[in-house]
Amino acid sequence: MVIEEMDFPNGTxxxxxxxxxxxxxxxxxxxxxxFDAFLVLPFCSLVAIPSLQALKIExxxxxxxxxxxxxxxxxxxxxxxxxxxxxxxxxxYFGGTPGQRLLKIRIAPLHSPIEGERVxxxxxxxxxxxxxxxxxxxxxPFFEILANPRRQAFYDKICDLRIVTEKGVTDAAPTAVExxxxxxxxxxxxxxxxxxxxxxxxxxxNGLLSEKVxxxxxxxxxxxxxxxxxxxxxxYLDLMITKEILQDENKACLNEIADxxxxxxxxxxxxxxxxAKGLASLDQQEKEKYFLEACxxxxxxxxxxxxxxxxxxxxxxxxxxxxxxLATGLxxxxxxxxxxxxxxxxxALALIRDLRQNSDFVAMADRLQIRMVWRANESPSRSPAGxxxxxxxxxxxxxxxxxx
Amino acid sequence: xxxxxxxxxxxxxxxxxxxxxFALNVAVYFLFIAxxxxxxxxxxxxxxxxxxxxxxxxxxxxxxKTPQAWPTYQAIADRPSFHEMMGExxxxxxxxxEAFTAGLFSPAVGDQIxxxxxxxxxxxxxxxxxxxxxxxxxxxxxxxGFEMISYQFVHYDLWHLLNNMVLLVLVGMMVEAWxxxxxxxxxxIAGWGGGLFHLKESAGNLPLVGASAAVTGLIGFLxxxxxxxxxxxxxxxSPFKGHYGYVFLPVWVLIPLTFLSDIxxxxxxxxxxxxxxxxxxxxxxxxxxxxxxxxTQSLTFNKYLISRPKKETRP
Numbered sequence: 001m002v003i004e005e006m007d008f009p010n011g012t013x014x015x016x017x018x019x020x021x022x023x024x025x026x027x028x029x030x031x032x033x034x035f036d037a038f039l040v041l042p043f044c045s046l047v048a049i050p051s052l053q054a055l056k057i058e059x060x061x062x063x064x065x066x067x068x069x070x071x072x073x074x075x076x077x078x079x080x081x082x083x084x085x086x087x088x089x090x091x092x093y094f095g096g097t098p099g100q101r102l103l104k105i106r107i108a109p110l111h112s113p114i115e116g117e118r119v120x121x122x123x124x125x126x127x128x129x130x131x132x133x134x135x136x137x138x139x140x141p142f143f144e145i146l147a148n149p150r151r152q153a154f155y156d157k158i159c160d161l162r163i164v165t166e167k168g169v170t171d172a173a174p175t176a177v178e179x180x181x182x183x184x185x186x187x188x189x190x191x192x193x194x195x196x197x198x199x200x201x202x203x204x205x206n207g208l209l210s211e212k213v214x215x216x217x218x219x220x221x222x223x224x225x226x227x228x229x230x231x232x233x234x235x236y237l238d239l240m241i242t243k244e245i246l247q248d249e250n251k252a253c254l255n256e257i258a259d260x261x262x263x264x265x266x267x268x269x270x271x272x273x274x275x276a277k278g279l280a281s282l283d284q285q286e287k288e289k290y291f292l293e294a295c296x297x298x299x300x301x302x303x304x305x306x307x308x309x310x311x312x313x314x315x316x317x318x319x320x321x322x323x324x325x326l327a328t329g330l331x332x333x334x335x336x337x338x339x340x341x342x343x344x345x346x347x348a349l350a351l352i353r354d355l356r357q358n359s360d361f362v363a364m365a366d367r368l369q370i371r372m373v374w375r376a377n378e379s380p381s382r383s384p385a386g387x388x389x390x391x392x393x394x395x396x397x398x399x400x401x402x403x404x
Numbered sequence: 405x406x407x408x409x410x411x412x413x414x415x416x417x418x419x420x421x422x423x424x425x426f427a428l429n430v431a432v433y434f435l436f437i438a439x440x441x442x443x444x445x446x447x448x449x450x451x452x453x454x455x456x457x458x459x460x461x462x463x464x465x466x467x468x469k470t471p472q473a474w475p476t477y478q479a480i481a482d483r484p485s486f487h488e489m490m491g492e493x494x495x496x497x498x499x500x501x502e503a504f505t506a507g508l509f510s511p512a513v514g515d516q517i518x519x520x521x522x523x524x525x526x527x528x529x530x531x532x533x534x535x536x537x538x539x540x541x542x543x544x545x546x547x548x549g550f551e552m553i554s555y556q557f558v559h560y561d562l563w564h565l566l567n568n569m570v571l572l573v574l575v576g577m578m579v580e581a582w583x584x585x586x587x588x589x590x591x592x593i594a595g596w597g598g599g600l601f602h603l604k605e606s607a608g609n610l611p612l613v614g615a616s617a618a619v620t621g622l623i624g625f626l627x628x629x630x631x632x633x634x635x636x637x638x639x640x641x642s643p644f645k646g647h648y649g650y651v652f653l654p655v656w657v658l659i660p661l662t663f664l665s666d667i668x669x670x671x672x673x674x675x676x677x678x679x680x681x682x683x684x685x686x687x688x689x690x691x692x693x694x695x696x697x698x699x700t701q702s703l704t705f706n707k708y709l710i711s712r713p714k715k716e717t718r719p
Contacts, residue, residue, distance in 0.1 A: 034406075035406070038406055038657075038660065038661055039657060040660075042660035042661070042665050045664070045665075045668040045672075046664070048668075049668060053672045057480065061486055102651075102653055102654075102657070262514055263513065263515065273515070277517070289517050290517055296516075
């Protein structure tokens with residue numbers, strides 16, 4: 001398909017026109033763009049160094065899609081405006097862009113002789129901007145030169161310019177092969193656009209464009225989200241450890257929280273951090289190391305005494321927790337559990353009631369109480385309900401779980 | 405893609421010094437590098453969680469040892485991958501690696517159990533690194549003697565070798581056609597200059613290897629010596645007919661293609677960022693190559709080396 005123009009009804013090229021000079025061959029036009037890219041873009045890159053640096057930092061440090069988009073937009077702005085300006089100034093003084101001059105072609109006004117007046121910087125700059133705009137239509141207007149008998153693309157027509165060769169040799173008017181090339185180019189670009197669309201659709205669907213943050217940060221954020229703000233204020237490790245012991249919390253989450261406590265909030269939670277690391281560890285040897293390390297921080301602190309309690313198999317290990325002062329929900333929880341296992345249900349009930357005062361531990365206190373009543377029922381030394389100490393245990397349970 | 409191809413590559417035999425450099429590079433690769441065990445060649449660095457913890461330790465190291473440098477890092481310390489990046493930087497800092505593995509530095513805060521296990525991991529990494537072929541032939545903070553020459557013949561893998569050899573042959577043949585045997589000392593001096601500039605600007609614990617600094621030196625020499633000389637370039641735009649082939653262009657077009665690109669690469673890299681290209685080595689090689697060209701032009705014996713047009717001949 002050869003596109004016919006009103007000026008050249010039979011595709012007769014430059015015949016009968018006033019201007020002298022031969023239209024530059026298509027191959028030289030394409031090559032000049034290629035050379036311009038290599039020669040001018042490094043100069044534009046000098047101006048773009050801060051943005052390039054920002055891009056590298058963003059990519060390396062984890063960033064959001066919005067930040068990346070802004071940097072790319074900034075880079076695009078610099079390269080488009082910068083290259084347009086450099087090429088326009090160069091073409092104004094030397095008659096063509098660096099690539100064009102290397103290939104001995106030049107930009108000439110449409111209705112002037114080759115050696116006539118210079119084309120203004122403004123016109124050349126405008127032409128360059130229009131040239132860039134052709135990429136919006138996947139480069140199609142640029143390839144208009146393949147099918148146009150005067151070798152003009154839309155930006156040449158708008159600016160009343162033409163590209164002529166100084167070699168004295170030109171190629172013929174558009175051949176059928178060139179016209180077919182245009183068709184193939186459209187097919188190829190269509191395929192590329194379809195692939196890119198599919199790729200980005202897949203990425204957006206999978207949320208890959210939303211946030212680029214390391215897995216550990218995501219894990220930490222997820223773990224934190226699971227806890228109430230109140231517990232965060234008080235020192236969430238206490239609650240997390242209790243949950244871990246009840247197997248409500250996964251070890252990876254506890255590990256993340258512990259790392260966070262150890263590396264960033266160490267002055268307040270160092271002991272708790274080591275205790276949590278010990279509980280999160282799957283290796284027994286490492287577990288013991290962490291428990292011992294908790295005592296290096298403070299031998300009389302609660303985390304140390306809890307660590308000793310967890311390591312100890314002694315009959316009276318509950319004293320360690322009492323020594324700790326039962327200041328945290330974890331101590332009370334552990335001691336209540338210990339009391340239940342020893343059949344000391346009265347003291348366990350007192351601890352459970354105490355634990356229930358803390359809103360974060362209500363669910364855990366309930367679980368302990370159910371467990372306690374279950375064990376009490378299974379116990380061979382059980383007294384009939386409603387007698388002595390058992391009365392209180394059952395009435396509390398009834399009030400909590402069986403009343404309407 | 406576009407690169408100089410002034411001479412037909414089939415005429416390599418007619419350029420004995422370039423052939424010699426090419427053969428040396430290939431021989432070193434196949435005799436010492438390719439034959440070495442994979443685990444000797446590959447530098448496996450700590451990664452994942454280890455890298456993050458290492459970053460935490462290194463952050464404290466920087467704050468303690470070089471507090472004046474801390475504000476640069478502080479500005480980005482709240483970014484999600486900051487510690488991972490610091491971990492990568494830590495591996496490259498030989499002073500830190502030495503102090504930490506020897507137990508001379510311990511972080512005041514943090515998971516001390518993990519710190520001790522990392523001491524071992526980093527110590528193993530250091531041993532592995534220092535016993536490797538790359539480290540012993542490449543230029544790094546502690547390898548600045550014989551390595552300044554040897555690194556010019558060592559390549560990380562076959563692809564690295566291939567890239568550098570294509571440029572060496574193409575540029576070397578052009579340079580040798582003008583200056584003959586002088587290409588040999590020029591190659592070594594440019595490579596040495598590249599190594600020196602790299603040491604001054606961005607050296608670390610990890611070794612610099614490759615012929616690229618020396619080859620860039622040859623290009624720098626070419627550009628300064630004969631910038632207007634028109635030579636043949638090969639270009640490849642697309643596989644369509646007419647979109648690839650040869651074109652004759654002046655040598656100066658290599659300035660944006662090589663020197664400017666390296667300058668942009670060097671300045672746009674953040675002090676902490678990971679870079680696999682030795683921009684500073686390239687720039688150093690380029691500068692030395694250019695300086696040698698200037699010197700050569702001003703020396704009396706240049707008439708024996710370089711054929712000049714008659715109008716430039718001194719009376």
